Ligand code: ADP
């Protein structure tokens with residue numbers, strides 16, 4: 001079974017969020033179960049500097065973008081072959097793959113990801129001179145969505161699947177852009193790329209896919225409703241028999257408190273005293289007061305509407321009236337960045353805010369915090385709550401999407417049967433956050449109960465094995481259907 005896994009980021013070659021984590025670990029889990037998976041992504045400037053080695057594989061000519069090179073390498077720390085599409089649209093631009101330094105989308109993103117999809121198309125059709133033709137093409141999010149619509153125009157076609165990691169980003173451009181891209185006109189229709197007079201890359205992917213997976217069972221249901229559907233809920237309801245929720249796993253090589261090289265002290269469920277040392281060292285690193293009894297609340301993430309951080313700001317004064325500390329790491333919306341910086345200035349020693357992207361600090365916050373706050377308005381899966389559980393850090397979450405599927409709220413019943421592992425807000429607003437932090441503090445003071453909650457979380461199994469098996473099951477179904485058609 002040959003699988004071309006197309007993605008716009010994969011850790012450690014490029015990562016802006018969870019898609020990078022998933023693309024950096026799922027392909028290797030699929031290979032472990034016997035699939036010949038090759039990952040394809042753009043050769044960004046930063047990717048090329050991060051790579052220890054690569055070699056040129058072939059030259060492609062992609063209309064109307066001219067020549068580009070196909071490079072080959074291995075995903076560091078794995079056995080996953082990686083194909084990189086090298087063109088100045090990617091390789092001459094350091095930094096974030098989607099946005100300028102001031103947070104605006106690159107003005108030529110439609111061109112950039114059309115070029116990427118067209119290069120993937122040539123490879124899928126075995127016209128790239130590499131002598132490898134996939135049976136299955138697995139696209140991820142809007143950046144590779146167009147690929148599936150393009151492949152649908154060829155016969156015999158591949159088995160095609162798209163994973164939606166976040167329906168809020170669809171790759172929407174105007175008709176004039178579509179005209180400039182030199183794409184086949186047959187795509188300009190509602191069964192292709194057109195959506196209410198605009199070009200929509202994600203819709204193209206959904207239309208071109210036999211199965212549409214998303215990254216948790218709850219989100220698979222939610223996106224079929226108007227509040228979470230971002231204008232595509234009608235299409236997704238129409239395709240409901242093909243929409244499947246598969247919960248993400250986490251990479252145990254990257255996220256394991258017993259072996260994590262980013263941590264000052266490694267620990268496991270039997271040695272939680274070393275977690276307390278991580279807390280003290282983190283307090284020192286972040287210039288927070290050395291206080292074992294303060295409940296240290298970690299927050300990490302993209303500062304966007306999705307993550308509900310504006311509500312944390314609204315709740316901050318009441319939350320900080322309790323014996324707590326706040327450690328925030330993130331970047332994004334400038335107004336949020338500014339407000340958090342201002343909050344830290346008003347509460348020296350109690351609130352620490354680090355703007356920017358810092359992988360090592362993200363690991364140390366996961367390990368050193370007592371609780372991890374994730375008040376997302378929506379969350380397709382969410383990885384940080386799973387990392388938190390693994391690191392013995394109690395998650396406080398809003399009960400949506402993958403947060404709902406991974407965190408078990410503390411109730412008398414779940415305490416009695418030993419399944420409780422976090423706090424789930426059923427309703428999201430500032431008072432809910434204040435209430436939830438108060439609850440966490442109440443449980444934190446009962447050390448025996450707290451340790452039991454930590455151990456339950458640390459025992460949860462979020463390995464990729466099961467989820468990779470579910471993807472393979474869909475791959476096999478698609479191949480069987482194709483066999484039956486031939
Ligand atoms: P999303 O993909 O919506 O951003 P996830 O919870 O799925 O949310 O994944 C986010 C990933 O990105 C996690 O691995 C998290 O640690 C990481 N991350 C987000 N912001 C930062 C940051 N500022 N510095 C380091 N890592 C970050």
Ligand code: GLC
Nearest residue numbers: 018019165215379380381382
């Ligand atoms: C997206 C979602 C996040 C998910 C990640 C990986 O960025 O926002 O919830 O965990 O993709 O699938």
